[in-house]
Amino acid sequence: MAANPIHSYTLVITGAPYSTQAPQTALSFARAAIAAGHTVDRVFLYGDGVHLASSLCAPPSDETHWPTEWSIFLTDNGIPGVACIASALRRGLVNESERKRYELSASNLLKPFIIAGLGEWVEGNMASSRTLYFHAGG
Amino acid sequence: MAANPIHSYTLVITGAPYSTQAPQTALSFARAAIAAGHTVDRVFLYGDGVHLASSLCAPPSDETHWPTEWSIFLTDNGIPGVACIASALRRGLVNESERKRYELSASNLLKPFIIAGLGEWVEGNMASSRTLYFHAGG
Amino acid sequence: MGTLMVIDQPPYGIWAGREALDMAFSLAAFDQPVSILFTGAGVNWLRTYQDTREINQKSVEKNLSAAPIFGVEAMYACARACTQYGLGPENMVDGVVLAENSSELIRQHSHTAFAG
Amino acid sequence: MGTLMVIDQPPYGIWAGREALDMAFSLAAFDQPVSILFTGAGVNWLRTYQDTREINQKSVEKNLSAAPIFGVEAMYACARACTQYGLGPENMVDGVVLAENSSELIRQHSHTAFAG
Amino acid sequence: MTDIHTLHILNKTPEHPRSKACRDALRPGDALLLIESAVLALAAQSGPESDVPVYALASDIVARGLGQCAREASLVDFPAMVDLTTRAQNVISW
Amino acid sequence: MTDIHTLHILNKTPEHPRSKACRDALRPGDALLLIESAVLALAAQSGPESDVPVYALASDIVARGLGQCAREASLVDFPAMVDLTTRAQNVISW
Numbered sequence: 001m002a003a004n005p006i007h008s009y010t011l012v013i014t015g016a017p018y019s020t021q022a023p024q025t026a027l028s029f030a031r032a033a034i035a036a037g038h039t040v041d042r043v044f045l046y047g048d049g050v051h052l053a054s055s056l057c058a059p060p061s062d063e064t065h066w067p068t069e070w071s072i073f074l075t076d077n078g079i080p081g082v083a084c085i086a087s088a089l090r091r092g093l094v095n096e097s098e099r100k101r102y103e104l105s106a107s108n109l110l111k112p113f114i115i116a117g118l119g120e121w122v123e124g125n126m127a128s129s130r131t132l133y134f135h136a137g138g
Numbered sequence: 139m140a141a142n143p144i145h146s147y148t149l150v151i152t153g154a155p156y157s158t159q160a161p162q163t164a165l166s167f168a169r170a171a172i173a174a175g176h177t178v179d180r181v182f183l184y185g186d187g188v189h190l191a192s193s194l195c196a197p198p199s200d201e202t203h204w205p206t207e208w209s210i211f212l213t214d215n216g217i218p219g220v221a222c223i224a225s226a227l228r229r230g231l232v233n234e235s236e237r238k239r240y241e242l243s244a245s246n247l248l249k250p251f252i253i254a255g256l257g258e259w260v261e262g263n264m265a266s267s268r269t270l271y272f273h274a275g276g
Numbered sequence: 277m278g279t280l281m282v283i284d285q286p287p288y289g290i291w292a293g294r295e296a297l298d299m300a301f302s303l304a305a306f307d308q309p310v311s312i313l314f315t316g317a318g319v320n321w322l323r324t325y326q327d328t329r330e331i332n333q334k335s336v337e338k339n340l341s342a343a344p345i346f347g348v349e350a351m352y353a354c355a356r357a358c359t360q361y362g363l364g365p366e367n368m369v370d371g372v373v374l375a376e377n378s379s380e381l382i383r384q385h386s387h388t389a390f391a392g
Numbered sequence: 393m394g395t396l397m398v399i400d401q402p403p404y405g406i407w408a409g410r411e412a413l414d415m416a417f418s419l420a421a422f423d424q425p426v427s428i429l430f431t432g433a434g435v436n437w438l439r440t441y442q443d444t445r446e447i448n449q450k451s452v453e454k455n456l457s458a459a460p461i462f463g464v465e466a467m468y469a470c471a472r473a474c475t476q477y478g479l480g481p482e483n484m485v486d487g488v489v490l491a492e493n494s495s496e497l498i499r500q501h502s503h504t505a506f507a508g
Numbered sequence: 509m510t511d512i513h514t515l516h517i518l519n520k521t522p523e524h525p526r527s528k529a530c531r532d533a534l535r536p537g538d539a540l541l542l543i544e545s546a547v548l549a550l551a552a553q554s555g556p557e558s559d560v561p562v563y564a565l566a567s568d569i570v571a572r573g574l575g576q577c578a579r580e581a582s583l584v585d586f587p588a589m590v591d592l593t594t595r596a597q598n599v600i601s602w
Numbered sequence: 603m604t605d606i607h608t609l610h611i612l613n614k615t616p617e618h619p620r621s622k623a624c625r626d627a628l629r630p631g632d633a634l635l636l637i638e639s640a641v642l643a644l645a646a647q648s649g650p651e652s653d654v655p656v657y658a659l660a661s662d663i664v665a666r667g668l669g670q671c672a673r674e675a676s677l678v679d680f681p682a683m684v685d686l687t688t689r690a691q692n693v694i695s696w
Contacts, residue, residue: 007688014408014508018228019186021289021638024332025613028661032680038688047411047508048157048186054230058240063228064332086414090156090201092192092246102196106244108230118418125395125424125503130687133695135508137289137613137638145594152292152392159405159544162448163519166567170586176594185295185392202448224298256302263279263308263387268593271601273392275405275519275545284526286615288665289639316525317615320642323667330661362645362671379533383514388600390526400620402521404571405545432619433521436548439573446567453573478551478577495627499608504694506620523619 008039010124013049015136017066018059022134023052027070029132034077041128043074044121045083045113048136050093053083053113067110074112081113082120146177148262151187153274155204156197161190164272165208172215179266181212182259183221183251186274188231191221191251205248212250219251220258278309278349280385284316285392287326288333293318296391297336304347311385312343315354315378319361322353322368340369354378394425394465396501400432401508403442404449409434412507413452420463427501428459431470431494435477438469438484456485470494513537515596519544522552530602534560541592542581544568551577563592607631609690613638616646624696628654635686636675638662645671657686 011030015022030040045052057067074081083093088109089102095115099107109115125131149168153160168178183190195205212219221231226247227240233253237245247253263269281300285293296312303310314322321336328335343351352375358364375381382388397416401409412428419426430438437452444451459467468491474480491497498504516538518530527546534540542549542564550564551574564581584592593599610632612624621640628634636643636658644658645668658675678686687693 005688009687012505016186016229019291021331021613025637025659028680029683032684036681036684038684046415047408048154051189051230056230056232056237056242056244056246058227058230058232058236058242060224060227063334067230086198087411089196090198091154092189092194092196092205094194094196098196099194104194104196106194106246108194108244108246118415119422121415122419122422122424125419130693131503131505132611132687132693133505135506135613135695137640138285138615138618143594147593157407159447159519163543163565166586167589170590174587174590176590184299185292201450225295256299257306259299260303260306260308263303268599269387269389270517270593270599271389273390273519273601276401276521276524284529286639286642288662289613289615315529317617317639317642320645320666323645325667325669326665327667328665331665333665335665360647361642362647367667367670378529379535382533382600383535386598388598390601400623402545402548404568405519405521431623433523433545433548436551436572439551441573441575442571443573444571447571449571451571476553477548478553483573483576494623495629498627498694499629502692504692506695525617 006038007130008041008128009033010041010044010128010131012044012046012121012131013052013134014047015134016048016051019048020136022136023066023070026134027073030073040079042080042082042120042124044124047087050083050088050091053093053110054108055110056108071110071112082116083113085115085117088115144176145268146179146266147171148179148182148266148269150182150184150259150269151190151272152185153272154186154189158274160272160274161204161208165211168211178217180218180220180258180262182262185225188221188226188229191231191248193246193248209248209250220254221251223253223255226253277385279303279387279389280311280313280382282313282315282388282390283318283321286317287321288328288331292392293321294336297339299391300348301346309349311350311352312348313352313375313378313381315357319353319357319363322372323363324367324369337369344371352381393501395419395503395505396427396429396498398429398431398504398506399434399437402433403437404444404447408508409437410452413455415507416464417462425465427466427468428464429468429491429494429497431473435469435473435479438488439479440483440485453485460487468497510595510597512539512596514598514600515539515541515592516600516602517541517543518546518602520602521545522549526602534558539563539592541589547572547574550574550581565589604689604691606633606690608692608694609633609635609686610694610696611635611637612640612696614696615639616643620696628652633657633686635683641666641668644668644675659683
């Protein structure tokens, strides 16, 4: 492995946790990439994938808490996690500033995720040597 | 139409708004059923359908706000709207009592929806003369 | 003749099949007659030796074996789908009845439901 | 040769095709080379006379017509899928190039992406 | 009043595996109602030739620009869809 | 170091329309990686006969009880999946 060049990845997740396997496959991939010495420039949540950034999931205690697992991984490795703003607002995922702007009763964005536009995906495409997508299966 | 017997419906929605057409088809059906003199005993949200009960959706102003439309319809007609508790907790949809139980930062269940078990679906099956499902298309 | 829950979704990749099982068990818990039909990619729920530890999901193999105990009347598997996916008595959980004609089975039940 | 966004999902019944269009327009807005391939049920996005008022969704027909203005390099439609869905010059939005071989088109692009 | 044995409501494209299962399940005395993405079957070559009455939601047809293709189905609005469900002994949402 | 032209990552069952599109897109020099529900293709009659190397995620195979069916593919773990993506000029997630 040491002879391989170092790569940088943008990972795009479009499948929701507890509906699809996409977030769990993506996390295993991301961990392996980091372990191999590569970098993950950013993780971009799009479409139903934005539900991964919810701070209000409460799965049964004997099931993996995917938002928490992702949150810890991103924080530990200093990787930006970005939920697409258009996908997020339609699907009920908001941060504090969107909560105020739309006069909603609460915010539910899990740290360290942020909300931003598709430009973050475009930039990732350009900056990273590989962009990988994790879609809903079926 | 007047010669037709009156029917009672349980409607089950398993597709999320802004991902599938299920909530909008179901709402048009429900309105037509009521207009024809039938009754809708309850609406049960299951799987990804629970996202319809989110109080935090903020779609663009030129798009229909499906959670609000449903909320108004249920309230105006006194129809119970029930989100399955197992589906809801996994997907980040919680009421005040679940918020406290799981020590979450906020609740996001839209009125008049309530959270309850699959027993509500079973009971609907038995009590209503028709149970209709509105699934994700594709 | 009760409710037939149909599971045509593959295991683990998507959640809908798991949630259909929950619906079936819930009907049984309330003493409502219910059977399950596995068809299409859904027959793969019935394979033995599922070991889901490395994908961090709960296996349903034990739940399925316990279906009769929980009051599920019958578990059917579409024979054609079993052939297609190489499922036979040697690698299928016990207690499954092969259905040569799924459409006829649907016709015999007063309710037929999918979970998504 | 830039990014090829592939849309194989049908219009309006599910959102993924709409969100793929947004991705394509976003690349174009940032001056990145992008084309769109409509294939499978996705070719139905290209039909004229879409009137979505009664299903309370926004029509994308105008967006598609404006794709070249927004900087989308090309819109391709899988010829086989067009035949399958009865789409021809008489009922298809302007500016679409028929692709006889979608696989070759994919090969000509450095990135190929689906929205879901 | 239940002159339909089973009303099959289909909302998926002809490519979707469940569409084929739905077609296989049709029996004399049944009816088929196409909604959402399933109305695209009316434009498809392998259209819905079928021995049972075929209905299709007009709002979904118009949304998809399929007005001219709809000869093989009777167009219905939501009140008529409700009526169909009351006329059927069983309803299956595929 | 990019000895693979395009790495095709497939996560859908053989019945899914996109699986067929993926198979059609395979060209000499490419590689196919089956993950999630796509590993079921290894159990299917119409298995993945293919002119390109076929890989499959071991964790997904074991989860689905497919250990014995996996002869037609080289099993990989996540580090090997990462390696495959570095060896490919392009990666397509179907």
